[in-house]
Structures are given as C-alpha cells and as structure tokens.
Amino acid sequence: MFAKIKKILNLGNRPKPDINLSGELYEQLKPFRLPFVLVQLFLLFGTLGYLILEDYDLMQAFFQASYTFTNTGFGSLNEDKFGTITILFTVLLMICGAGVVTFGVAFIMSVVNDGKLIALIKEQKMIYKIARLTNHYVICYHNDFTIELCRQFLKSHIPFVVVDNSPDFAEQAQKHKYPYYIVDDPHTQIAMLKSHLSSAKGIVSFSKNPADNITMIVSARLFEEELHRKPYYIIATANSQEEAQKLKKIGCDSVVSASELMAQRISAMAVRPDMENLLERFLYKRDTLLDLEEIIVPRYSWLVLKKLKEAHFRDVTNVSVVGLTQKDGKYITMPNGNTVVSSECKLLVIGSSESIRATKRLIVKKQKPREVDYV
Known part of the structure; x- marks a missing residue:
C-alpha cells in the first residue's frame, strides 16, 4: 500500500539535490526544543500528580493534566470533589501552564520573525525544484x-x-x-x-x-x-x-x-537593413520557418570519413549544408557532395528548426540509418 502511495505522489522518483540544508534547518529549530521539553515535563508532572492524588486511571489523569495545564477547560472529571491538596496542585499546574505557554509562544514568534527559518525553508524548496x-x-x-x-x-x-x-x-x-x-x-x-x-x-x-x-x-x-x-x-x-x-x-x-x-548590430542595420530584418526573423527566434545552426559530428558517428553526398541531407531531413569547419579550424564554404566529413568537424546547416533537430538525430547514430539507404 505504501509503495502505491509513493508512486501516486511521485516520492520514489523525486530527484535529490547535490546539497541538503537539513543541518542549517536543524540549527534554526534548536530554540524550539526548550518550550517543547517544558510542556512534556509539566504534562508528565501533572499526570503523575493526578494519578497519586485522585482515583484516576492513566488516560483520565493525562486528560486532566492536559486541559488544566493548557487552561482550555475544566469540569469534565468531577473536579468539585477535589481535596485541598489536589486544588492547590491544580492551581500550581494552571499557573505553570500559563507561564510556559506564554513563554513558548513569545519565543517561537521571535524565531519566526527573525526570518532566517522561513528563508531556509523557501531555499530548501527551491533547491529541490532546481534538482529536476x-x-x-x-x-x-x-x-x-x-x-x-x-x-x-x-x-x-x-x-x-x-x-x-x-x-x-x-x-x-x-x-x-x-x-x-x-x-x-x-x-x-x-x-x-x-x-x-x-x-x-x-x-x-x-x-x-x-x-x-x-x-x-x-x-x-x-x-x-x-x-x-x-x-x-x-x-x-x-x-x-x-x-x-x-x-x-x-x-x-x-x-x-x-x-x-551594439556597434555590429547598428552597422548591420545601417549598411544592410534588409539582412538585419532577416536575422531578427529567422536566426534569433526559436521554432521559426528558417534556422541556421552548427552541428558537431561526433567521433562515433557513422558519417565520419564518408562523403557529404552519402548523407542525403536534402532528401532525408530537408536541410542544406552551407559550411564545414574542420577540427583544425579550416573553413570550407559551400562544400560539395564529394567533401569528406572528418571526425569532430562542424556542419553549418540551414533549414527549419524541426529539420535541424532531425539532422542532429541522424548524425549522432553509430550505424548508417535505413532511411539513407532507401534514397
């Protein structure tokens, strides 16, 4: 059952960040220990007191001590039959409860108002989001x-x-x-x-x-x-x-x-306004009708040491290779079909965004794709 709940809440696949702020959060939560310890001690003290002074079982004594200490109620368990010692014990427990609760609330509010704890909680949440x-x-x-x-x-x-x-x-x-x-x-x-x-x-x-x-x-x-x-x-x-x-x-x-x-852009606008508009429309935006991008040919690619015409880019992915930069930096403008594709060279291709993505998938394959054989 727990496995199903984790799967529904996606807890098992939640990515873990490279750093955890649990230590810093623990340091900020340290001041909360004293109020909680005092509450537990006085509840234990009150429960034992009522067990000894009155004919209560354990749950009745705990219930009596809880609502007396927190000053939230009275009269549920025949308090009108209390003896003098029990009454004095009850008054003492009420005064201690009021003091501890007031001290605890003031102490906790001072820690919260400091802002560090809230900031750490927000940062921890952000780190988990970034981990994805x-x-x-x-x-x-x-x-x-x-x-x-x-x-x-x-x-x-x-x-x-x-x-x-x-x-x-x-x-x-x-x-x-x-x-x-x-x-x-x-x-x-x-x-x-x-x-x-x-x-x-x-x-x-x-x-x-x-x-x-x-x-x-x-x-x-x-x-x-x-x-x-x-x-x-x-x-x-x-x-x-x-x-x-x-x-x-x-x-x-x-x-x-x-x-x-800025100087280059202004110069381009002044000399070739039409070309600048073309760049704005097609090269600086995503998923446009036309895109220009360099694709690195990895060492393991099937295309290494093959002629460019063997890739059939124009027929398969509808892109054109307009430039090739070899690993040593030599640039070939408008390479022809007989140009040999070397390892780790860069192909400058032009086409639609989807066509270029398809070309990348084609190039990174280790074996020659079947669609190329059928052209």
Missing part, C-alpha cells in the same frame, strides 16, 4: 544583461538558474519572474551545488567586475575536473579586448562585449 533540471544554464550575477537574457531564455524555453549574492536579489528575482534562483556567491562550491551545476550545460557570467568573471571561470573549470564530466560551455562579458583575451586564456569559450555587439 538538466542541461540548464547557470547565469551568474544579476544586472540589466541578466534580465534581458532571462527574458529571451523564457521565450525559447531554455532552463536556467540565476545566482547572485545581493541582499535584495530574492525580491528582484520574484519581480522579474525568474523560475529558479539562488541567493549566494556564484563562485563558491555551495552555490554550484545549490544550482545543480553537475547537470548543467553551461555557465554565463555577467559580472561588471572582471575579477568576478575570472574567479567564476576558474571555479567552474575546477568543479568540472572534480566531477570528471564533459566541459561546460562558458560565456562571459568583457569591457575590453585585453580583458576578453585573458578570459579566453583561462578557459572561457565565448566572450561577449556589449559595446562591440
């Missing part, structure tokens, strides 16, 4: 770039977690409707565990301080080595060309300069 994510991006540091990127990720249904250590970040995250966020220093190992970085696809570091971006990249690469997993795709911002070169040297895959991007 896979192939997500961890966006480090909250600023205007983060806000805009998160909007684009939400439109494109790309999962992400935002991490920042600002005191008011939780309010900002709720204001901008971030589905997943962590309040912590992004470069720390605790933040990496909370953001479920072990299952992430990549990292975006948006700090305006170059030192923060450097620390984030180094920390991510070290964390990656500890896990013995494939490299993260790391993107960072830079304010200068010199800064961009430093970031690439320490392991950043792509460096973005806001001023350089």
Whole structure:
C-alpha cells in the first residue's frame, strides 16, 4: 500500500539535490526544543500528580493534566470533589501552564520573525525544484544583461538558474519572474551545488567586475575536473579586448562585449537593413520557418570519413549544408557532395528548426540509418 502511495505522489522518483540544508534547518529549530521539553515535563508532572492524588486511571489523569495545564477547560472529571491538596496542585499546574505557554509562544514568534527559518525553508524548496533540471544554464550575477537574457531564455524555453549574492536579489528575482534562483556567491562550491551545476550545460557570467568573471571561470573549470564530466560551455562579458583575451586564456569559450555587439548590430542595420530584418526573423527566434545552426559530428558517428553526398541531407531531413569547419579550424564554404566529413568537424546547416533537430538525430547514430539507404 505504501509503495502505491509513493508512486501516486511521485516520492520514489523525486530527484535529490547535490546539497541538503537539513543541518542549517536543524540549527534554526534548536530554540524550539526548550518550550517543547517544558510542556512534556509539566504534562508528565501533572499526570503523575493526578494519578497519586485522585482515583484516576492513566488516560483520565493525562486528560486532566492536559486541559488544566493548557487552561482550555475544566469540569469534565468531577473536579468539585477535589481535596485541598489536589486544588492547590491544580492551581500550581494552571499557573505553570500559563507561564510556559506564554513563554513558548513569545519565543517561537521571535524565531519566526527573525526570518532566517522561513528563508531556509523557501531555499530548501527551491533547491529541490532546481534538482529536476538538466542541461540548464547557470547565469551568474544579476544586472540589466541578466534580465534581458532571462527574458529571451523564457521565450525559447531554455532552463536556467540565476545566482547572485545581493541582499535584495530574492525580491528582484520574484519581480522579474525568474523560475529558479539562488541567493549566494556564484563562485563558491555551495552555490554550484545549490544550482545543480553537475547537470548543467553551461555557465554565463555577467559580472561588471572582471575579477568576478575570472574567479567564476576558474571555479567552474575546477568543479568540472572534480566531477570528471564533459566541459561546460562558458560565456562571459568583457569591457575590453585585453580583458576578453585573458578570459579566453583561462578557459572561457565565448566572450561577449556589449559595446562591440551594439556597434555590429547598428552597422548591420545601417549598411544592410534588409539582412538585419532577416536575422531578427529567422536566426534569433526559436521554432521559426528558417534556422541556421552548427552541428558537431561526433567521433562515433557513422558519417565520419564518408562523403557529404552519402548523407542525403536534402532528401532525408530537408536541410542544406552551407559550411564545414574542420577540427583544425579550416573553413570550407559551400562544400560539395564529394567533401569528406572528418571526425569532430562542424556542419553549418540551414533549414527549419524541426529539420535541424532531425539532422542532429541522424548524425549522432553509430550505424548508417535505413532511411539513407532507401534514397
């Protein structure tokens, strides 16, 4: 029966986060021990007292002690027949009950009003939600770039977690409707565990301080080595060309300069307004009629060392290969059918979003697909 209940509630398959806040929660709940211990001691004291002083069985004595101690009732068990000693004992129990309950409520309210316990409970809930994510991006540091990127990720249904250590970040995250966020220093190992970085696809570091971006990249690469997993795709911002070169040297895959991007976009709009509109319509949106994407050919792919025409991309998946970048960096524009596909090269293909997804599925197969044989 319990197994069925767990299956219905999906408790057995609930993903576990990389970090647990039970220790911190226990520290916050420690102050609750004293009021609960006092309540139990006085209930035990009252129950034993009534067992000795009156002709009660155990349940009657416990019932009498409970509603006397909590001052919630009187008169259920012939209290009018109490002797003097029992009356004095009852009065003492009432006074102790009023004092302990008042003290306990005040003590608990002070802990709750402190806000740390509520914040920990919310953070624990968020960590369990993040634990369900896979192939997500961890966006480090909250600023205007983060806000805009998160909007684009939400439109494109790309999962992400935002991490920042600002005191008011939780309010900002709720204001901008971030589905997943962590309040912590992004470069720390605790933040990496909370953001479920072990299952992430990549990292975006948006700090305006170059030192923060450097620390984030180094920390991510070290964390990656500890896990013995494939490299993260790391993107960072830079304010200068010199800064961009430093970031690439320490392991950043792509460096973005806001001023350089803006200049390129404005230049494109001024020189080729029609081309800029085409890019806006087809390349920067998800699930459009036309898409352009690079696909890496893995070493185990059936297509390795085959001629490009043997894949029959145009007939099978309705895409066209408009470029090929070899592993050594050499780029071939508009490769013909006799071009040999090398291991770990990149194919630049153009087609619909669904066609490109079908092409990816075709390329990653180890054995030559049957649909290609029938063309």
